[in-house]
Amino acid sequence: MKKPDTPITEKARLQDLRSLDILDTPPEERFDRLTRLANRLFNIPIALVSIVDEDRQWFKSSVGLNARQTPRDISFCGHAILGDEIFIVNDTATDSRFLDNPLVLDNPNIRFYAGCPLTSLNGHKLGTMCLIDRKPRGFLKEDQAILKDLAAMVEREIELTHLATNDELTGIPNRRGFKVIAEKSLKLCKRKHLPASIVYFDVDKFKRINDDHGHAEGDRTLSIIANKNLIDYCKQYEIGCARLRRYRPIGRRRIRHYVFRHLERKRRACRKKIRRERGGVLQTRSPELSNQSVSRNRRVQSKSSLLYR
Numbered sequence: 001m002k003k004p005d006t007p008i009t010e011k012a013r014l015q016d017l018r019s020l021d022i023l024d025t026p027p028e029e030r031f032d033r034l035t036r037l038a039n040r041l042f043n044i045p046i047a048l049v050s051i052v053d054e055d056r057q058w059f060k061s062s063v064g065l066n067a068r069q070t071p072r073d074i075s076f077c078g079h080a081i082l083g084d085e086i087f088i089v090n091d092t093a094t095d096s097r098f099l100d101n102p103l104v105l106d107n108p109n110i111r112f113y114a115g116c117p118l119t120s121l122n123g124h125k126l127g128t129m130c131l132i133d134r135k136p137r138g139f140l141k142e143d144q145a146i147l148k149d150l151a152a153m154v155e156r157e158i159e160l161t162h163l164a165t166n167d168e169l170t171g172i173p174n175r176r177g178f179k180v181i182a183e184k185s186l187k188l189c190k191r192k193h194l195p196a197s198i199v200y201f202d203v204d205k206f207k208r209i210n211d212d213h214g215h216a217e218g219d220r221t222l223s224i225i226a227n228k229n230l231i232d233y234c235k236q237y238e239i240g241c242a243r244l245r246r247y248r249p250i251g252r253r254r255i256r257h258y259v260f261r262h263l264e265r266k267r268r269a270c271r272k273k274i275r276r277e278r279g280g281v282l283q284t285r286s287p288e289l290s291n292q293s294v295s296r297n298r299r300v301q302s303k304s305s306l307l308y309r
Contacts, residue, residue, distance in 0.1 A: 002097040004078030013124040014054055020120070020158060023051060023058055030157050031061035038131060038150055039063045042143065046108060046132035049154055050077045050115070057127065065108055065132075074102050076132075080115035081125035086144050089113040091136035112137045114144075116151035121159055129154050169219055 007013055017023070031049050038047035046064035050057045057075040059068055072078050076098070080087035092098040092111050104110050115130035129151035210218040 001074070001099075001101045003073045004075065005082060007082060007125065009124065012122075013126075016120050016122050016124045017051070017053070017126050020126075020161065022060060022158065022161065023053060025060070027061060031154065032063075034129070034150055034153055034157075035061045035063045038129070038147070041146060041150075042131055044131050044133050048130050048132070049118075049127070050075075050130055051118075051127035052077050052081050052125075060127075070103065076103070076110065076113045077115050077128045077130060080128045080130065081117050084117065086114055086116045086139075086147060087128075088139050088144075090138060093136070108132060109134050111135050112139075114139050114147060116144075116147045118151055118155050118158065120155075126158070169223060 035047040035049060038044070047062070048059050048065065049061040050059055052072060052075070054072070056069045056072050057077045059065070062068075076087070076089065079097075089095050089098060089110075090112060092101065092104045092113070098104055098110070098113075101110070110132050112133035112135065113130065115128035117125045118127050118129060120126050129147065131147065206218065206221070209221055
């Protein structure tokens with residue numbers, strides 16, 4: 001069995017993938033509709049929207065397969081993301097790369113595979129729209145054209161998710177994106193019994209910038225604050241952390257208000273770090289969150305009201 005190679009741009013690819021916050025999300029009809037369509041169009045038992053993570057392939061949508069993920073080192077999709085064209089294996093029993101693959105020898109007993117890479121807006125291969133059969137089969141050019149069309153539809157859905165959850169001006173998550181990421185963060189904290197804090201802050205005297213220099217300069221200021229000041233701060237605290245997600249901007253909720261979260265940080269430690277790094281510029285009131293009590297929305301509303309006391 002041949003394990004899939006690692007793309008040269010793997011680090012950037014994984015960063016791009018995780019910025020989309022699509023991994024481990026619930027099934028969605030807009031993706032399931034496409035796998036059902038593939039199942040009917042090709043009369044094939046298994047159709048998947050597969051996302052290739054660091055050490056696994058995870059299925060955003062599937063027809064004919066109960067598993068939600070499989071190891072990346074035995075995946076067919078790990079091979080498919082290495083190129084731009086559809087990756088086709090007509091018969092695994094005659095292909096030395098796969099004839100002794102566990103997915104061939106055991107359930108789901110793959111004999112035929114066709115996977116079209118899913119490309120992000122940044123040009124990285126995120127995964128595939130793929131077809132699997134338990135018997136060998138051919139795959140004509142007309143079939144390939146249809147699969148490419150279906151893959152393009154999946155890409156569009158992923159793009160729409162990204163655009164709908166990120167603020168156009170600053171590029172950081174908007175209100176909807178904030179809700180999505182906050183839900184996942186609080187669930188993680190609850191599952192692993194971790195403390196968490198939310199820091200909610202305001203850009204002081206922002207109206208004066210708009211009045212004196214115009215809205216274009218105000219927009220530029222917001223963009224600089226979001227994409228330089230905050231990201232530099234977050235990158236610094238990635239040291240010793242597995243992923244930037246643990247310390248990163250989480251949302252731009254109003255015209256000039258920003259929120260970001262600290263996992264594994266209690267109130268005192270969170271406040272101390274911010275004051276030390278920003279010299280007291282950020283005036284924070286950050287009560288420690290309880291995963292058992294107040295809802296996410298009420299927590300954020302309470303932080304917002306503190307700004308105007």
